[in-house]
Every structure is written in C-alpha cells, then in structure tokens.
Amino acid sequence: MSNNPRKYPDLHDHLAALKKAGLLLTVDRQIDKDAEMHPLVRWQYVGGIEQDERKAFLFTNVVDGKGRKYKFPVVVGALAANPAVYLMGMQSSAEDVEKRWGDATANPIPPRVVTNAACQEVIIEGDALKGEGNGLDSIPIPISTPGFDSAPTLTATNVITKDPDSGIQNHGTYRAALKSNDRLVIRMATRTGGAGGYRHYVKHQQRGDKEMPCAIVLGCPPSVAYVAPMKLPIDVDEIGVAGGLVGAPINVVKARTVDLMVPAEAEIVIEGYCDTEYLEPEGPFGESHGHVALEEFNIPMRVTAITHRKDAVVASYLSQVTPSESSAIKLVSYEPMFLNHLRKTLGIRGVKRVKLHERLTALRRIIIIVVEKNTPRTEIWRALQGASAFRADCGKICIAVDEDIDPENSDALFWAMAFRMNPVDDLQVINYRSPGHGPEREHATEQQDATLLMDATKKEELPPLALPKKEYMERAGKIWDELGLPKRRAQSPWFGPGDGDWLPQWDAAAKRAVAGDYQENGKISATQKRKGIKPESGFRPDEK
Ligand SMILES: Cc1cc2nc3c(=O)[nH]c(=O)nc-3n(C[C@H](O)[C@H](O)[C@H](O)COP(=O)(O)O)c2cc1C
Numbered sequence: 001m002s003n004n005p006r007k008y009p010d011l012h013d014h015l016a017a018l019k020k021a022g023l024l025l026t027v028d029r030q031i032d033k034d035a036e037m038h039p040l041v042r043w044q045y046v047g048g049i050e051q052d053e054r055k056a057f058l059f060t061n062v063v064d065g066k067g068r069k070y071k072f073p074v075v076v077g078a079l080a081a082n083p084a085v086y087l088m089g090m091q092s093s094a095e096d097v098e099k100r101w102g103d104a105t106a107n108p109i110p111p112r113v114v115t116n117a118a119c120q121e122v123i124i125e126g127d128a129l130k131g132e133g134n135g136l137d138s139i140p141i142p143i144s145t146p147g148f149d150s151a152p153t154l155t156a157t158n159v160i161t162k163d164p165d166s167g168i169q170n171h172g173t174y175r176a177a178l179k180s181n182d183r184l185v186i187r188m189a190t191r192t193g194g195a196g197g198y199r200h201y202v203k204h205q206q207r208g209d210k211e212m213p214c215a216i217v218l219g220c221p222p223s224v225a226y227v228a229p230m231k232l233p234i235d236v237d238e239i240g241v242a243g244g245l246v247g248a249p250i251n252v253v254k255a256r257t258v259d260l261m262v263p264a265e266a267e268i269v270i271e272g273y274c275d276t277e278y279l280e281p282e283g284p285f286g287e288s289h290g291h292v293a294l295e296e297f298n299i300p301m302r303v304t305a306i307t308h309r310k311d312a313v314v315a316s317y318l319s320q321v322t323p324s325e326s327s328a329i330k331l332v333s334y335e336p337m338f339l340n341h342l343r344k345t346l347g348i349r350g351v352k353r354v355k356l357h358e359r360l361t362a363l364r365r366i367i368i369i370v371v372e373k374n375t376p377r378t379e380i381w382r383a384l385q386g387a388s389a390f391r392a393d394c395g396k397i398c399i400a401v402d403e404d405i406d407p408e409n410s411d412a413l414f415w416a417m418a419f420r421m422n423p424v425d426d427l428q429v430i431n432y433r434s435p436g437h438g439p440e441r442e443h444a445t446e447q448q449d450a451t452l453l454m455d456a457t458k459k460e461e462l463p464p465l466a467l468p469k470k471e472y473m474e475r476a477g478k479i480w481d482e483l484g485l486p487k488r489r490a491q492s493p494w495f496g497p498g499d500g501d502w503l504p505q506w507d508a509a510a511k512r513a514v515a516g517d518y519q520e521n522g523k524i525s526a527t528q529k530r531k532g533i534k535p536e537s538g539f540r541p542d543e544k
Contacts, residue, residue: 008250009222010118012313021088023056023088037076037142068133076317080317083328083331089226090226090332104241105236105244108237111251111261114251117251118265121310122310135181137181149283156316157173157217158225159172159186159197160214162260168237171227171238172188173317176216177298184301186274201299217266217270219266219268219314224238224239224266226242226329227239229326230333257305266309268307270305272302288320288326289438317329322358331356334363334394342386350376351370362438365397368399371403373403381428381453383400384428392436393434393436396449396451398453399416401457404497426456426459427454429453435449464499464502469495472514
C-alpha cells in the first residue's frame with residue numbers, strides 16, 4: 001500500500017462515510033452479476049421507493065451467469081444512488097454544489113505525480129491477461145439491462161486519453177463492452193459536443209497513428225469520478241478540476257504500458273490501445289435516454305495491462321430509464337445551473353425555481369420554471385426562451401407555473417395546464433431543435449425536433465382552491481392518526497391556502513358556519529334578496 005499524502009477521500013473512504021450515514025446497504029448473499037444485480041438495484045427506482053430512501057448497494061459475494069465466483073466486491077449507486085449520495089461524494093451541500101463546480105473549473109489545481117501508487121499494487125500484463133478467468137474475465141462487470149444487453153459493460157469509467165498535439169488529457173465516462181479477456185469496445189459519442197476522447201481519436205487518425213493510448217479507470221476517488229461525466233470546456237485537464245473540487249492536488253501515477261497519467265488511488269486501471277482503423281460492432285445496450293441503443297460500430301481496445309489495488313472494489317453505474325444514477329449525478333448541479341442562468345445571467349428576478357423533469361424523460365426534455373406572483377408576462381416568456389436555448393440538448397418542452405404548483409408533481413402540472421393555460425395565447429412552438437441524446441430513428445427527416453413553450457401561470461385571480469383550510473385539515477389529520485388509519489402522505493395541494501378572488505365577508509360567513517352559527521348568515525342573506533334577475537347571477541356583498 002502506498003503512503004502518498006492525500007487530502008481527499010478515495011472510494012473506500014467514501015463507502016465508509018456512506019455506511020455511517022445509512023446510505024450504503026451491504027448484500028452478503030450470493031448475487032449473479034449478469035442476471036440479478038442491476039435488476040435488484042433497479043427496484044429502488046421503479047418500486048415506489050422515495051428518492052431519499054434510495055441507497056448504494058455493496059455486493060460482497062458475486063458470481064457470474066455460470067456460477068463463477070469473483071474475488072472483488074461490486075458497488076452500484078456509490079456515486080449517485082440519490083442526491084444525498086452524490087452530495088456526500090462531493091462533500092458539499094445542495095446549495096453550494098454549483099458554486100463548487102464553478103470555482104473548481106475556474107481554479108483547477110494541477111495533479112501531483114507519485115511513483116508508488118495503490119492502483120498498481122497488483123499488476124497483470126502479457127500472458128497473465130490470457131486464459132479463462134484471467135484479464136478482463138477476472139473483474140466482475142455486471143450486465144446493466146439483462147434481456148437486452150449483449151455483454152457485461154463497464155459504465156462507471158474515467159476513460160483517459162491524451163491530445164497528441166497539446167498533451168492535455170481528457171477524462172470521459174464512456175461505456176465499454178467486454179469482448180474477450182483482453183479486448184473491449186468503447187463507445188465515444190461522435191456528435192458535435194460529444195466525447196472529448198473522440199476528438200483525440202480523430203487527431204490520432206489524422207496523424208496516421210494506427211492506435212491511440214487509452215486507460216479505462218474504475219473506482220476513482222469520488223471527486224475524480226465526478227469530473228468524467230461533466231461537460232467541461234475542451235482542453236481543460238479534468239484532473240485539475242477534481243483537485244479544485246477538493247482543494248488539493250490529486251495524486252497521479254504513470255500507467256505501466258501506455259503514456260498516460262492515471263489517478264493513484266483508483267481501484268482498477270485497464271490500460272491499452274484503441275484501434276483507429278477498424279471498428280467492431282458493439283451493443284445492444286440500454287442507454288441513459290431510456291431506450292436500447294442498437295448495435296453500432298465502435299472503437300475496439302486491446303488491453304495491455306490491468307493494474308489494481310489488492311482490496312479493489314468494482315463500481316458500476318445504474319443508468320438506462322430515469323430516474324437512475326446517471327440522472328441523479330446530473331440533477332443536483334444542473335438545476336442550480338439553470339436557475340443561475342435565468343436569474344443572474346438573464347436577470348429574470350421572478351424565477352424562483354427550475355425543475356428538470358426526471359422520471360422517464362431523462363432530465364433534458366422537460367423543464368418546469370416556477371415564477372413568483374405578478375411576474376410580468378414578458379419576463380415569463382423570456383424565462384421560457386432562456387431555458388429552452390441555454391443548452392442544445394435541454395428544454396424541448398418548457399412550462400412556466402405559479403409558486404403554488406409543485407413542479408415535482410405531474411398531477412399539479414396537469415392541473416395548471418388544465419385551468420391556467422389557454423392554448424391559443426399561452427403556447428408557442430419554435431422550429432429547429434436538435435433531437436439531442438435520444439433513441440435512434442430510422443428516417444433522416446425525423447431527426448429534427450422543435451421546442452414547445454407554455455405559460456401555465458394564472459393570468460387573473462381565480463376563486464380559492466376548494467379544500468378545507470390548513471387548520472381544519474391539521475385538526476382532522478390528528479384524528480385520522482388517532483384512529484390508526486393508513487399512514488398519510490400529504491400530497492400538494494392538501495389544504496386551501498385561501499388566496500385568490502375572496503372577500504372578508506365570505507371569510508366571516510365561513511367562520512360563523514364552522515362555529516355552528518349558519519343561521520346568522522341566513523339572517524344576513526335574507527336582507528339581500530333581489531327580484532328581476534336570473535338564477536346563477538353572481539352576488540358580491542362588497543358591491544352595491
Ligand atoms: C452513466 C453514464 C454513461 C455514459 N456513457 C457515455 C458513452 O458511452 N459515450 C459517451 O460519449 N458519453 C457517455 N456519457 C456522457 C459523457 O460522460 C459526457 O458527455 C461527458 O461530458 C464526456 O466527457 P468529455 O466531454 O470529457 O468527453 C455517459 C454519462 C454517464 C453519466
């Protein structure tokens with residue numbers, strides 16, 4: 001074990017902190033990594049379990065589909081089973097997290113090079129990689145979507161490549177499918193703004209290199225793991241941003257067989273060379289947008305070494321249909337980023353909250369903007385336009401709602417649309433939007449998408465919501481509990497706030513009615529009789 005000074009937690013420290021906080025569940029019974037592991041963790045996303053009850057799962061007794069045992073434990077959800085797990089890894093509060101990213105990106109701390117590293121305690125090279133049960137076969141990599149995926153696939157990766165011109169390294173979280181003991185196929189997105197590793201691949205091709213050095217790192221210290229799925233500016237060395245996040249240099253060591261620097265405290269490092277000439281079919285694989293990515297040609301890598309800690313833990317992300325670990329990893333920093341953009345950059349003060357819808361819609365498609373009362377209509381539309389244009393792949397549908405609408409509750413959203421939105425005046429469809437990260441479509445003409453903006457705020461005062469006032473609901477709630485009836489889970493709205501088009505005279509009448517004095521109200525209305533009008537004509541006691 002190395003004794004390099006370190007001012008940041010590694011994965012083992014993080015797991016210990018999660019355990020202490022009740023956020024880690026250890027499963028000691030035997031689990032089949034291919035058929036059982038991801039489906040078991042999936043239940044906490046599809047089983048009606050609340051977000052704050054979700055945990056990371058540590059599996060200590062792992063076998064494969066053939067019953068073969070592995071020496072390494074596997075952890076799923078360790079980086080972002082829910083926002084609390086993510087914030088534990090970030091060592092941050094939800095309020096500070098966006099600023100932490102901003103500060104770390106603006107003030108990266110270069111890494112410190114060490115020569116003796118935990119991630120190289122065990123070194124497997126050459127012939128030792130070959131033969132059944134050796135090489136990649138010795139690492140328990142789970143199947144993410146049993147029934148659809150064609151291979152165990154690395155998901156919680158920091159794939160490290162280097163710009164052959166500038167020498168700057170990139171960390172990206174890319175999936176990699178196992179193909180043999182010493183070969184896997186990596187998927188790097190080729191679209192504009194896609195994978196930084198793909199830019200390096202193209203540069204190597206242009207230089208006539210037949211191969212590109214690559215290191216796939218599993219189980220980085222959390223701060224290092226979190227930089228890999230983040231879209232950071234091109235040519236920023238992400239290991240410096242990870243240092244910025246923890247306020248100290250990250251230890252790195254030279255890889256054994258490729259000219260790359262890898263995080264010294266990582267659990268496992270898979271070193272090798274990516275083929276820049278031939279591509280090999282990879283997939284199908286369940287994708288983070290929620291559909292299965294069908295088979296496509298991707299980048300083969302021949303493995304030249306595997307190094308690992310003696311006590312290595314294998315981390316795997318639960319992705320695919322949202323909510324998932326890959327949506328939670330973005331959610332916590334994306335929402336404040338949008339809020340800041342609307343409030344600070346665009347100066348739209350009326351915006352109180354931005355919610356990216358998560359369940360099934362993969363965060364990026366639907367944005368709900370909560371605005372305060374009396375926000376001018378022009379500002380509401382600026383907010384809708386600002387949110388839809390902020391990032392190319394976010395905000396296909398943007399909806400503005402009032403503060404009494406819970407943006408996490410789809411029923412409340414439908415309620416706002418049903419009563420506060422007039423499709424003729426309050427909707428706009430804007431052409432020309434990239435479809436973004438989504439399922440493949442067969443016809444090129446369908447590749448274009450559009451934007452829908454909707455103002456579902458109240459345009460005028462409505463009569464109060466017809467639910468008993470809070471004091472009566474609370475009083476009755478106590479009786480409910482005394483009676484031992486099923487546990488209540490209050491859903492907003494659960495009482496009538498009493499705002500809107502409402503007069504003190506009606507308030508007084510309601511109080512008298514509750515006090516049993518309805519006949520007093522009868523005496524008053526008897527003096528207000530009128531003739532020569534049609535039934536259902538309105539009456540306002542404040543008007544003569
Ligand atoms: C669980 C998970 C899996 C991902 N898989 C891939 C992938 O296979 N290929 C890819 O290009 N991006 C993938 N991404 C998105 C990239 O990590 C993201 O675009 C990141 O910004 C890439 O870093 P880079 O810009 O330094 O290349 C994934 C993200 C997550 C959270």
